[in-house]
Amino acid sequence: MGLAMRINENDFVRVVLALGAIGLASVALTAYTSQCMEYEQQMELVRHFYIDYLSVPEGLQRSSASTFYSHELIQLKTARRQLCEKLSRHGDSCDYEHGEALIAAPKVSSGFTFDKAGLMAIHSGNNAVDVLLQPRSENENTNHIGLRYLLVKQADGWRVDNVLYRKWGVFSADSNMRREIKRQNENMLKRATPRVEGKVVALDALSYTFQDQGWITKIDLSKAALSKARHENQ
Structure with missing residues (x-):
């Protein structure tokens, strides 16, 4: 009787451990699947950003900036435009490019792909996507050309919150889109009369x-x- 009870107890422990392992595996799989979905959403945002800019002919309406930029970044960009329009001197241009953060890539009239434009997108983790300009030949080195898009999740989805530029071959927090816009705003205010x-x-x-x-x-x-x-x- 005692032996039978010990066997049953051992079986029960094994069942509990097995169920626990299955539960942990299920949680891990769910978390992994969710992370993969977010990675794909982030990559898709950046791809669409380029598609909208490079494949839409000049003069035609592109998507609203709110489709790509975060609320804070839009506010900063709006401040720059309005400062420029109100305080600019003769000859100054306030025509800031919709895709100003885009690296130089050839226009593709139809069937845009990253490959056709010589671009490569890489997810670098921590809600960041790198876009690099690929060399067009084995002898051409363009690894220093690229941008890192820092993304933030809003109620309406993922948006670009900042863009890092390469400095001395690496992405630098000291060289970014927000800092550049603030510098431009400060310069316009300093020279205003x-x-x-x-x-x-x-x-x-x-x-x-x-x-x-x-x-x-x-x-x-x-x-x-x-x-x-x-x-x-x-």
């Missing part, structure tokens, strides 16, 4: 006031306009 002290430049959610020399939010533009009118009448 507002006629009215306290002039406000409206930038949607952000605004810049020359009186305080800083960025402000939720400004009452009606009061700013009234203050400006009073100043001009003095």
Whole structure:
């Protein structure tokens, strides 16, 4: 009787261990499948980014920037455009390319593929996708040309939140799209010569006031306009 009970206990332990192993394997498989799906979604976003830019003829409407860029990056890019339009000097161009972060690749009128454009996409982990320009011959070395797209997941899906550029052959956090846009904004503000002290430049959610020399939010533009009118009448 005692021997039979020990055998049954051993069998029970084996069953429990087997079920536990199956459960862990199932969880691991689910996590792996989910990760693979996210990797593919991220790769698809970057591919579509290039398809939209390279395969759409000049002059035709491309997809909205909100399809590719994060909310924060769109706000930063919008601030740059509006600053340029309001503060640019004669001869300055505010025509920023929709695909400004794209590396130089030949246009493909139809049937666009990365290979046709000489491009190669690699998922580098940590929600990042690298796009490199492939050498066109064995003697051509273009490994230094490339971009790393840093992605963030929003309610409407994955979006490009920043772009790293290569510096000395490696992607550098010091050389990126956000920093470059901020530098351009600061340069435009430094050389601006507002006629009215306290002039406000409206930038949607952000605004810049020359009186305080800083960025402000939720400004009452009606009061700013009234203050400006009073100043001009003095």
